[in-house]
Amino acid sequence: xxxxxxxxxxxLCHRKTIQLLFTHEVSKFFVYPLKVxxxxxxxxxxxxxxxxxxxxxxxxxxxxxxxxxxxxxxxxYRKNKHILIEVLQAHHSQIALMINYTEHDIxxxxxxxxxxxxxxxxxxxxxEKNSR
RNA sequence: ACAACAGUUCAUUCUAUCGCCUCGGUUUAAAAGUACCGUGGAGGAAAGUCCGGACAACAUAGAGCACCAUACUUCCUAACGGGAAGGAUUGCGUUGGAUGACUGGCGCAAGACAGAGAGUGCCACAGAAAAUAACCGUUGCGACUCGUCGCAAUAAGGGUGAAAAUGUGAGGUAAGAGCUCACAACGCUUUAUAGUGAUAUAGGGUGGGGGUAAACCUUAUGGGUUGAAAGGCCAAAUAUACCGGAAGCAUCUGUUUACAGAUCAUAGAUGGCUCGUCUAUUUCCGGGGGGUAGGCUGAUUGAACUCGUUAGUGAUAACGUUUCCAGAUAAAUGAUAGAAUUUCCAAUUCGUUGGGAAACAGAAUCCGGCUUAUCGAACUGUUGUUUCU
RNA sequence: UGACCGAUGGUGUAACUGGCAACACGUUUGAUUUUGGUUCAAAAGAGUCCAGGUUCGAGCCCUGGUCGGUCAA
Numbered sequence: 001x002x003x004x005x006x007x008x009x010x011x012l013c014h015r016k017t018i019q020l021l022f023t024h025e026v027s028k029f030f031v032y033p034l035k036v037x038x039x040x041x042x043x044x045x046x047x048x049x050x051x052x053x054x055x056x057x058x059x060x061x062x063x064x065x066x067x068x069x070x071x072x073x074x075x076x077y078r079k080n081k082h083i084l085i086e087v088l089q090a091h092h093s094q095i096a097l098m099i100n101y102t103e104h105d106i107x108x109x110x111x112x113x114x115x116x117x118x119x120x121x122x123x124x125x126x127x128e129k130n131s132r
Numbered sequence: 133a134c135a136a137c138a139g140u141u142c143a144u145u146c147u148a149u150c151g152c153c154u155c156g157g158u159u160u161a162a163a164a165g166u167a168c169c170g171u172g173g174a175g176g177a178a179a180g181u182c183c184g185g186a187c188a189a190c191a192u193a194g195a196g197c198a199c200c201a202u203a204c205u206u207c208c209u210a211a212c213g214g215g216a217a218g219g220a221u222u223g224c225g226u227u228g229g230a231u232g233a234c235u236g237g238c239g240c241a242a243g244a245c246a247g248a249g250a251g252u253g254c255c256a257c258a259g260a261a262a263a264u265a266a267c268c269g270u271u272g273c274g275a276c277u278c279g280u281c282g283c284a285a286u287a288a289g290g291g292u293g294a295a296a297a298u299g300u301g302a303g304g305u306a307a308g309a310g311c312u313c314a315c316a317a318c319g320c321u322u323u324a325u326a327g328u329g330a331u332a333u334a335g336g337g338u339g340g341g342g343g344u345a346a347a348c349c350u351u352a353u354g355g356g357u358u359g360a361a362a363g364g365c366c367a368a369a370u371a372u373a374c375c376g377g378a379a380g381c382a383u384c385u386g387u388u389u390a391c392a393g394a395u396c397a398u399a400g401a402u403g404g405c406u407c408g409u410c411u412a413u414u415u416c417c418g419g420g421g422g423g424u425a426g427g428c429u430g431a432u433u434g435a436a437c438u439c440g441u442u443a444g445u446g447a448u449a450a451c452g453u454u455u456c457c458a459g460a461u462a463a464a465u466g467a468u469a470g471a472a473u474u475u476c477c478a479a480u481u482c483g484u485u486g487g488g489a490a491a492c493a494g495a496a497u498c499c500g501g502c503u504u505a506u507c508g509a510a511c512u513g514u515u516g517u518u519u520c521u
Numbered sequence: 522u523g524a525c526c527g528a529u530g531g532u533g534u535a536a537c538u539g540g541c542a543a544c545a546c547g548u549u550u551g552a553u554u555u556u557g558g559u560u561c562a563a564a565a566g567a568g569u570c571c572a573g574g575u576u577c578g579a580g581c582c583c584u585g586g587u588c589g590g591u592c593a594a
Contacts, residue, residue: 006151009165011462015426018462052462063179064494067466071152075467078151109467 006078012052012096017041021052021098027126031119033103038123041096048088051077054100069101069112076113083120087127097123 012018020026026039053073055066077099088095099119 008153013462015462054462062493064492067494071466075151079467 006074009047010050012050012098017050017096018052018098021096029122029126031115031122033101033107034115034119035100035102036119036123037098037100038095040093048085048094049081050096051081052096052098053077054098056100056102059102059104065106069106072109072112073099073101073116076109076116080113080117080120083117084123087124091127 012021020041021037021039026037028035028037030036053070055069055073057066060066060069099116
């Protein structure tokens with residue numbers, strides 16, 4: 001099984017689901033400098049998770065910088081998402097996930113990768129607790 | 133060779149691994165999906181949104197006023213507030229002629245360069261006076277208390293100011309003054325020549341109270357409005373609850389008992405106003421509320437690109453030839469490792485070694501410009517300096 | 522994507538038709554008071570977001586930029 005793909009069905013494109021994630025009705029936590037929001041939802045497809053990566057225009061007004069950060073975040077997610085997928089497949093459930101970058105400086109790729117791994121591990125722990 | 137200025141072009145490259153988006157093919161009975169293979173995948177500014185178009189919807193019955201934009205000439209262009217060439221003006225440099233005012237040639241640069249002789253407004257402070265000027269002064273006449281006053285003439289000199297009623301020289305005069313003359317500068321007009329034209333050159337006539345139009349304005353020319361969140365199609369979802377207005381039952385004529393025509397009234401459109409015009413009137417308009425908000429299309433073959441020839445001073449055009457060259461949609465074009473290239477800093481045994489840096493910035497319907505940001509590299513032209521022949 | 526505003530002492534606002542950038546609060550100093558506050562008196566603090574242009578002269582007029590904000594959906 002190929003783990004390191006990142007196709008369209010893994011990305012969150014549905015408008016209403018995105019608006020739901022920006023409300024206060026979903027679970028949230030904070031791993032500096034990443035703000036994470038997630039909710040359990042029926043995605044109507046085989047893959048267990050859809051993710052939305054956000055860099056605010058407020059923190060980075062230049063489009064080229066926003067693109068650069070999003071690409072680094074996506075790369076880090078792509079390489080490490082197997083941590084979360086194994087847990088979710090074991091429980092046969094689906095979630096929508098949003099990761100928001102809230103920092104005025106641009107961090108290096110290695111730092112961002114570390115933070116993404118930390119986030120995914122935290123999510124796994126939360127999921128194990130809830131399902132018990 | 134170096135430096136400065138101007139213009140044009142390019143704006144890191146390669147390999148490996150793991151990935152992303154479009155399209156095509158194969159696989160599967162078919163579609164979708166999956167897997168594999170192949171093609172293509174950010175810019176000179178994609179930016180700002182400052183102009184001009186294409187395209188689309190609505191309107192099309194116009195006129196006047198208002199509003200907005202533009203403003204030397206000719207050309208280019210689909211169009212432009214853009215560009216090309218030219219003209220005049222201003223500034224700078226250089227080199228001549230006068231040696232008084234001033235002025236000729238050459239080169240470079242600049243710009244919203246129509247009109248102040250249509251009208252109105254404004255020009256602080258200072259100054260007599262800021263637009264039909266007279267404080268000091270100059271001159272003449274008169275008076276007397278004999279160095280002052282009054283009347284008249286004048287605008288050379290003084291001072292103020294950003295700006296003071298053309299400048300120089302001579303004549304003239306009581307003193308003076310474009311008062312007169314010569315020359316110089318400027319404006320208007322006319323003739324000839326050159327030019328498509330702006331205008332230039334030469335000659336004649338004529339004029340003498342500023343500046344400001346990026347103050348109002350005048351003249352000429354142009355402008356219908358709204359923007360792809362436009363617009364079209366499919367799916368899904370539903371209720372016109374309530375409020376306001378008009379009316380159903382106004383008036384007249386004809387046939388006939390409901391139609392047709394006209395008038396009145398109301399509402400809407402012509403997005404500013406007025407006039408005018410058009411449409412609707414039994415379910416119609418406006419306000420307001422409710423429901424649904426997912427996909428396809430528009431949307432990538434075009435005023436396109438490459439190379440060449442011809443025409444033109446040039447912007448550009450015509451003809452031939454070649455190519456198909458991003459099409460995403462919470463938004464793809466990337467990450468990691470290694471090598472090369474350019475450049476900066478430090479060390480140096482001048483061979484190199486070590487450490488940095490590689491900008492500005494990311495398509496969102498599409499084109500043509502303008503403006504702004506930008507590490508650097510190459511080429512061309514002009515000017516200057518130095519060296520060699 | 523489109524439309525429209527604003528920027529002036531530390532803070533909040535003025536400045537008409539271009540002509541010495543004004544006011545309040547705050548700050549500093551002094552007086553009053555045993556001390557603080559209140560009150561009174563005085564002083565400092567800007568060259569008007571940036572760069573050009575028009576004009577004799579620009580906070581004001583014009584052009585380009587920077588930053589901040591509002592509206593439509």
